[in-house]
Amino acid sequence: MFVAAALTGSKPEQYSELVQQARGLLAGEPDRIANAANLSALAYHALPDVNWLGFYFFDGKELVVGPFQGKPACVRIALGRGVCGTAAVSRQTQRVDDVEAFPGHIPCDAASRSEVVVPLFRGEQLIGVFDIDSPALARFDADDVRGLEALAQVFVESLA
């Protein structure tokens, strides 16, 4: 059984511990659904002030919701739409301090106030996005972005 130890230290140190836990959790398993599900559960329960955390996968046309923790979410997001579609098209992590100020933001859980979306690429190939929502305004800073990008990288590297 995998037991996630409580995170300690500065925020970068906590993310570093979480990344190590994620590596252990995903080690030796290449299945995309299994790893997205377990990484969502690990990170959702480790990170404070998060109300939705999970994956959208690119099906060749648009983003389709994958494993996540939180309330039920919108299923399909067109490329270029919302924070998720913007991250996928721009290939840049989107950090949104106030989702209501983001043009085209797609509300899934009405409680969400700030959001980070990390695009997932293997080489040139779009895999999907890793999306994290918070009920607090400006919940995420640069340390969160770096930590969430590192977690996303663990997921990408785990894939067969």
Ligand code: SME
């Ligand atoms: N807010 C996202 C949609 C996904 S939910 O937050 C889970 C967006 O604007 O793309």
